[in-house]
Amino acid sequence: MESLGDLLKSWPSGQNIARQAEQKLAELRDDPLVAKLRTKYPQVDEGLLRRNLNRVYQYVTEYNNCSNCPGLDVCPNDYEGHYTMIHAEELNGAMQLYDRKVSCKKFLARQAEEAVRSRIRSFYVDEKALRRVYSSDDILTRDLERAKAVGQLLRYIDRTREHGLQQEGLYLAGRFGTGKTFLMCYLLQELAKVGYSGVIVYMPDFVEDLKSLMHEPGKLKETVELMKETDLLVFDDIGAENLNPWVRDHVLGAILNYRMERKPTFYTSNYDLDALERHFSFTNKDGEDIHKAERIMDRIKPYVENVMVTGENKRGRKA
Template sequence: MDSIDASLHHFMNKKEWQERFEKVKKEVLMDKRIQSFLKEHSAWNEDTLDRDLMKLYEYKKERENCDFCPGLKRCPNMMKGYQPVIAVENDQLLIRYQSCTLKRQEEERKKQQSLMKSMYIPKEILEATFDSIDQDHKSRLAASNKCLQFAMEANPGKDGKGLYLCGKFGVGKTYMMGAIVNELAARNIPSMIVYVPDFFRELKQSVTDGTVQEKIDYVKKMDVLILDDIGAETISAWIRDDVLGVILQYRMMEKLPTLYTSNYDYDELEEHLSYSQKGGIERLKAKRIMERIRHLTTFVFVDGKNRRESL
């Protein structure tokens, strides 16, 4: 019986296999990423990479899948949601896998939703895009353009200016915010939509399990924070001063953009914030909150027909 080495040598000298091997080698060497790797690592060149050819071929095919990504659910890679990187360790070429942007975004969203039930956003909003926004009203078109401009230019940590979308029920304010979230995701900028009434209600309930501060810290440090339907909550002095005030103060100091949707304009929201559950009126404290909101947002009025009535 021939030795394994002899058998392998005999197999490798078969013309058909050799031609296939050379074809694969040619494809690998034409890959720009692999060309860049070979330039940086002189130990590997066209004459010596035969031993690592299949590793590089695996890298090439998997990265091509990423180049034409069909989405996380339909990811064709061996490890769904992971992309390969070339590594060198002890003069050995290794192919390692790291989570892709979409995978990290999904994990971050799951982390957010496990921390806060108020992070639940309808599927329609999560899939919103600017192309799908109805532009059948001049006001909605102008608002959509403002939102797109923000999404394309947002620079958390450098510019803390956000948007304040105001309008009646069902005109598409939250949908536009969903489009912003998805556009920011394409730029690898983390963001979060919080439905304000549920968020504040959840914080009150979290006093008993000791997670209030954890939730406040998580929200206040998010790169881009969207407070959806502010003004629809039942206000209290604690919520206004120790929650909302603390969040906005931190974000102002760190230049982190905060965006809002509301049925109230600035003056109406200030009036709302001045009243508490106990019936007191504290206009000065409400004014302090509103100064931060006014100073760090651009007011955008959204009008049009109520989209919910047509559902």
């Protein structure tokens, strides 16, 4: 932002600096913001304004910039997202003016959004889905056919806000494109706002990448520990992955075994729970193993509220 000194230097050279300063003082004295300041602090006289001309100029200019805000990314003030505030105090029997920088509402809103985003990690899930902001009315009215599922989701969010982290998660089942991932992203956003961390994992890609992580034990351990410890864990599109016994029993099994009765785990799937069990019973390497499938499902079924998501397929549809 241009300082008062720079402004005075830019005026026509025929005017001396003292006269220019007096002219600027007269303008500031008549400004409604300065009048309000003097009403609040009656001891602020013209002499004090003159001695603090640059400070008062910055106060008025930045206030006017904020009143006509062009957007945070092109903020014209000295410090992006901040403006100058002035207060008066008596020191050694004389009034003094002091200024301080204050964060504007848009800067605070951006900080809040960044804090929410920092609490949510995604693996192979489109970041755009996590950045979109919707209200509860938005998700209800986007497809009235899934209103029952949305109601269950909103009640779950309210319970967690009121009573803290739940032991049970949600199992969202339904056909392709009904918005299951979208609803899970909404849940993560809403609960991140009250301080909970979250991870969402797209299972088909995650399982494929686990094959390479077998050769990076340090990275594998770090990934598994993150999924164990996060407050809210979402396995997105579970049942669509190509399973092998190691992924099922030693990775997924270890994560679920740790989380059950500790922290909630959430799922989206095109399968209902019975069909998911059949999926887990077969691997390309070992063929059918019902016992191993039952073992995994014993760590899923008792710890989820089943939610059927109905509605139309929204993929490819223009918003």
